[in-house]
Amino acid sequence: MNALLVAxxxxxxxxxxxxxxxxxxxxxxxxxxxxxxxxxxxxxxAAVATPGMALLGTGLCGALTTYSTFGHETVELLRSGRRRAALLNVVGSTVLGVLSAAGGVAAGAALFG
Incomplete structure (x- = not known):
């Protein structure tokens, strides 16, 4: 069942x-x-149960946010000579991704925990 939800x-x-x-x-x-x-x-x-995490976490978020796409975009920026944009993409994605995840954990715990 979880595999179907992920899909x-x-x-x-x-x-x-x-x-x-x-x-x-x-x-x-x-x-x-x-x-x-x-x-x-x-x-x-929010400590979402396994079915919800499979559907929304692993399935939706896993497909929506992929490291391979991030890597590809960064390499393409470098290939086009846009080094500053590539660096900002790496640093910004990493820092804002972690801060967003932390903010999401806090929001989920406050709203649903």
């Missing part, structure tokens, strides 16, 4: 990531990584 969540998350990349490029990938980190933090802070 359903991924079926929503992957197209959202694709559309964000098509519409907003690197900024879209950056945004979905930060938003996904926050959502996963909320789920963790």
């Amino acid at each position: 359903l969540g991924a079926g929503v998350g992957a197209p959202l990531r694709y559309l964000a990349a098509q519409r907003f490029g690197t900024r879209g990938i950056f945004a979905v990584n930060v938003i996904g980190s926050f959502v996963l933090g909320v789920l963790t802070g």
